[in-house]
Amino acid sequence: MDSADPAEGGRPDGAEGGRPDALVPVLRTVRAGNGFEEALEQVLQLLRLGLVPPGERLPPERELAERMGISRVTLREVLKVLQDQRLVESRRGRYGGTFVLARAAEGGEDELRRRVASVDVEDTLRFREVLETGAAGLCAAHGLDERGAGRLRAALAATHDAELSDYRRQDTLLHLTLAELSGSPTLTAQYAAVRAGVNDLLDCIPLLVRNLEHSQHQHTALVEAVLDGDADGAREVMREHCAGTAALLRGFLT
Structure with a gap:
């Protein structure tokens, strides 16, 4: 090989x-x-x-x-x-x-039911919120060095520039970058695992342009709060952001 x-x-x-x-x-x-x-x-x-x-x-x-x-x-x-x-x-x-390789298309409603049945949706969403708000607060409270701030800005810019078909990947990268920059390897590893479960659920619902526009405003506000050292503001923006995603998933899947 x-x-x-x-x-x-x-x-x-x-x-x-x-x-x-x-x-x-x-x-x-x-x-x-x-x-x-x-x-x-x-x-x-x-x-x-x-x-x-x-x-x-x-x-x-x-x-x-x-x-x-x-x-x-x-x-x-x-x-x-x-x-x-x-x-x-x-x-x-x-x-x-x-x-x-691209995953083969699987059976529509049957696949949706299979994925939802294999995940405790409420537990996944609550755990995600805890990790995300914690990471945002840590990054803002401890501050980022020049390299970290540059990585966060670049990840944000990539979500703004992403084609619709690539948006979820870039969104995932932004959130993973924030988790890593929190400085806690344990939090980062746990977030990567829970995000994989969230992505499985997101794959079951459509991409809504209006929702993506709103998410982008929240992403921008989040990064600004982190770079300004506003821990309370960063946690609040992230909490609202997670709540928006949770509302969509609950609406489509439960």
């Missing part, structure tokens, strides 16, 4: 399936004893969050293995499982690598 590793010959455009910074909250060192299982969980979470869109390439094997603290042998076992499940495919050659 080495010849398919982008580290040995990448695409000329240098695309690696999402910004490297975006992978930090999801890919972390696994604990000894369950390396394969935890690495598989993390890469599946990466795919569920949509951080690497269909058709894009995962980061090189060497980078993935180093981020998770596993051997490339273990990583290849993980990728083999994902290939068997038709979630990724390996392409060989100079511009080869491991590419994310």
